[in-house]
Amino acid sequence: MERRETHDRGTSPGQPGTIKPFQGGGGGVADAMMSNPEPALPLLPGTSCADPTKTDFHRSQTLNYSHGYAMARRPTVGIGGDRLQVNQLSQADLDELANKAPLLTYGEPKQAAPPEFIPAHVAFDKKVLKFDAYFQEDVSMSTEEHYRIRQVHIYYYLEDDSMSVIEPLVENSGIPQGKLIKRQRLPKNDQGDHYHWKDLNRGINITIYGKTFHIVECDGFTKEFLESQGIELNPPGKMALDPYTELRKRPLHQYVTPSDFDQLKQFLTFDKQVLRFYAIWDDTDSMFGECRKYIIHYYLMDDTVEIREIHERNDGRDPFPVLMNRQRMPKILVNSKDFPKCVLEISDQEVLEWYTAKDFIVGKPLTILGRTFFIYDCDPFTRHYFKEKFGFSDLPSIDVRKKEQPPVKQELPPYNGFGPVEDSAQNCFVLIPKAPRKDIIKMLMNENKVLRFLASLKSPYPEDKGRRFVFSYFLATDMISIFEPPVRNSGIIGGKYLGRTKVTKPHSTVGNPIYYSPSDFFIGAEIDVFGHQFTILDTDDYVLKYMESNAAQYSPEALLSIQNHIQKREAPAPELEKTPTGVDPSMQELEALIGSIQKQVKDHPCRDNIQEAFQLYDKEATGYVDKEEFFKICSTLNVPVDDSLTKELIRLCSHGEDKINYYNFVRAFSN
Numbered sequence: 001m002e003r004r005e006t007h008d009r010g011t012s013p014g015q016p017g018t019i020k021p022f023q024g025g026g027g028g029v030a031d032a033m034m035s036n037p038e039p040a041l042p043l044l045p046g047t048s049c050a051d052p053t054k055t056d057f058h059r060s061q062t063l064n065y066s067h068g069y070a071m072a073r074r075p076t077v078g079i080g081g082d083r084l085q086v087n088q089l090s091q092a093d094l095d096e097l098a099n100k101a102p103l104l105t106y107g108e109p110k111q112a113a114p115p116e117f118i119p120a121h122v123a124f125d126k127k128v129l130k131f132d133a134y135f136q137e138d139v140s141m142s143t144e145e146h147y148r149i150r151q152v153h154i155y156y157y158l159e160d161d162s163m164s165v166i167e168p169l170v171e172n173s174g175i176p177q178g179k180l181i182k183r184q185r186l187p188k189n190d191q192g193d194h195y196h197w198k199d200l201n202r203g204i205n206i207t208i209y210g211k212t213f214h215i216v217e218c219d220g221f222t223k224e225f226l227e228s229q230g231i232e233l234n235p236p237g238k239m240a241l242d243p244y245t246e247l248r249k250r251p252l253h254q255y256v257t258p259s260d261f262d263q264l265k266q267f268l269t270f271d272k273q274v275l276r277f278y279a280i281w282d283d284t285d286s287m288f289g290e291c292r293k294y295i296i297h298y299y300l301m302d303d304t305v306e307i308r309e310i311h312e313r314n315d316g317r318d319p320f321p322v323l324m325n326r327q328r329m330p331k332i333l334v335n336s337k338d339f340p341k342c343v344l345e346i347s348d349q350e351v352l353e354w355y356t357a358k359d360f361i362v363g364k365p366l367t368i369l370g371r372t373f374f375i376y377d378c379d380p381f382t383r384h385y386f387k388e389k390f391g392f393s394d395l396p397s398i399d400v401r402k403k404e405q406p407p408v409k410q411e412l413p414p415y416n417g418f419g420p421v422e423d424s425a426q427n428c429f430v431l432i433p434k435a436p437r438k439d440i441i442k443m444l445m446n447e448n449k450v451l452r453f454l455a456s457l458k459s460p461y462p463e464d465k466g467r468r469f470v471f472s473y474f475l476a477t478d479m480i481s482i483f484e485p486p487v488r489n490s491g492i493i494g495g496k497y498l499g500r501t502k503v504t505k506p507h508s509t510v511g512n513p514i515y516y517s518p519s520d521f522f523i524g525a526e527i528d529v530f531g532h533q534f535t536i537l538d539t540d541d542y543v544l545k546y547m548e549s550n551a552a553q554y555s556p557e558a559l560l561s562i563q564n565h566i567q568k569r570e571a572p573a574p575e576l577e578k579t580p581t582g583v584d585p586s587m588q589e590l591e592a593l594i595g596s597i598q599k600q601v602k603d604h605p606c607r608d609n610i611q612e613a614f615q616l617y618d619k620e621a622t623g624y625v626d627k628e629e630f631f632k633i634c635s636t637l638n639v640p641v642d643d644s645l646t647k648e649l650i651r652l653c654s655h656g657e658d659k660i661n662y663y664n665f666v667r668a669f670s671n
Contacts, residue, residue, distance in 0.1 A: 134240050164182060275382045305563050468484070469483065594664065
């Protein structure tokens with residue numbers, strides 16, 4: 001309803017012609033009518049009368065705020081505190097009247113405007129929930145406390161659902177305190193959820209980054225906020241106290257040990273007289289324990305005991321001279337089970353019996369402060385004292401030295417298959433592995449010395465029977481490489497078959513590999529290369545010279561095979577030197593021609609591979625090849641066949657119309 005104002009135009013005795021306002025609307029007319037019992041005049045200018053005695057014109061408040069929200073309130077009194085004469089309807093009737101749409105009079109109702117949106121950072125600005133909590137921290141390196149209670153404050157910021165954990169500073173605590181966890185959204189679980197204010201309550205435990213906090217109390221604002229949101233708060237808990245902090249608050253007890261023993265006579269009699277015992281403490285049964293030697297001093301002047309350490313050179317320990325300070329040691333306490341292990345002073349009232357010199361006997365164990373010492377020897381003064389005082393004629397001297405264990409054989413782990421065995425074993429010897437040592441003298445003496453062999457592959461497949469391979473054995477490193485010469489239209493790609501590597505024999509083990517040596521390569525020998533079987537068919541001339549100079553390294557079987565092969569090669573020589581007409585050429589002319597060609601092609605790059613290439617095509621070892629194959633090989637190896645000397649040599653080496661004897665031709669292009 002809109003508020004209306006009506007004015008009474010009248011004249012007053014003191015101020016003629018003035019206009020006085022009249023507060024109308026909201027019950028003002030009804031108040032005027034009820035104050036005048038006479039028949040009311042029509043509400044027209046000049047016919048209404050104002051109450052001259054009324055001085056209060058305050059309007060009742062109709063707007064209130066609750067928890068930051070605007071709440072409308074119905075007025076109960078009118079202007080100036082006058083009672084409103086309205087029908088007291090129920091809330092349901094008022095809601096029905098408010099929602100009733102007068103369609104006939106005013107048309108379709110207009111939709112109410114949506115409430116104004118207030119963002120969270122504005123609505124909950126500077127609104128923080130505060131909880132009091134504590135967590136327990138283990139203390140492992142202290143004999144005075146086993147755990148520590150640390151009290152903290154947990155703050156929850158409503159504007160962005162972030163949290164922070166702050167520990168109040170305690171003076172002289174020695175602990176880094178203050179902000180333990182800075183303001184951030186804290187993870188609740190591993191699924192990516194975060195803590196919400198609905199998850200916080202009194203008397204519960206929450207885990208933040210591995211630490212469990214127990215909430216015991218909250219402040220008034222937090223309590224009022226949670227209750228307004230329909231959360232039932234648990235009863236408040238009691239804040240746990242730190243036992244060590246409470247212990248420090250107690251007053252220190254002062255112990256006064258009365259003494260009724262006259263120590264003057266004992267001091268004058270046994271001054272500077274000390275019994276010395278040699279003992280060991282064997283702690284090898286515990287983890288990282290060891291057997292250590294000590295010296296036990298017993299002072300006769302006051303019956304005190306001192307234990308000193310025996311340090312050896314480079315023993316890795318700090319040079320602390322004393323294990324236990326000089327003091328009297330109790331042997332039997334009054335209540336040994338309930339009596340504390342560590343106290344400041346022990347008087348005669350708590351001790352039934354003290355350790356005396358008679359308790360220190362060579363060959364018997366002795367327990368002092370929880371450690372069992374075995375006394376194995378003493379000095380001459382101690383032996384003389386025990387003989388005069390207690391009647392021990394001879395105290396034994398026990399040998400406590402342990403026999404040295406035999407060195408443990410270092411076993412290498414199984415070979416993993418990467419790299420040579422010697423190189424992989426270096427990782428087991430040192431932290432930073434180095435390359436295995438090489439035989440420098442052997443490498444220098446055998447530099448560029450290579451033994452070459454022609455071999456065939458033993459295979460059940462028929463297409464592998466004609467394949468030939470060239471084995472190269474490097475004397476400097478004992479490595480083997482395999483090369484397969486390419487053969488046109490064979491369907492097999494030639495080239496490098498195996499790079500330089502050491503090849504182990506099939507009967508050797510991984511831990512103790514046995515590699516192939518030069519003595520294993522001879523005519524007819526079978527070589528196993530990683531599961532593939534090869535048979536040696538032929539060698540070059542350098543191998544023959546090497547075997548002749550190092551015959552002691554080879555077996556009689558190897559030498560015999562080479563001898564038979566040489567005889568077989570030299571046997572058909574007279575027949576191979578015949579021309580196509582059957583007439584023997586002049587040996588002098590042939591030798592001169594070969595010498596001239598050798599000087600001409602001295603630096604030819606393929607001169608060492610010519611014989612191997614011809615032998616691959618001469619599978620039956622007859623010494624002849626077809627002319628077509630002969631020229632193909634020469635073209636592949638870049639042999640200059642167009643030269644006049646070479647043409648003459650080919651003519652002399654021809655046998656028939658389609659055969660060529662390649663032995664003399666190879667001689668011209670080899671050493």
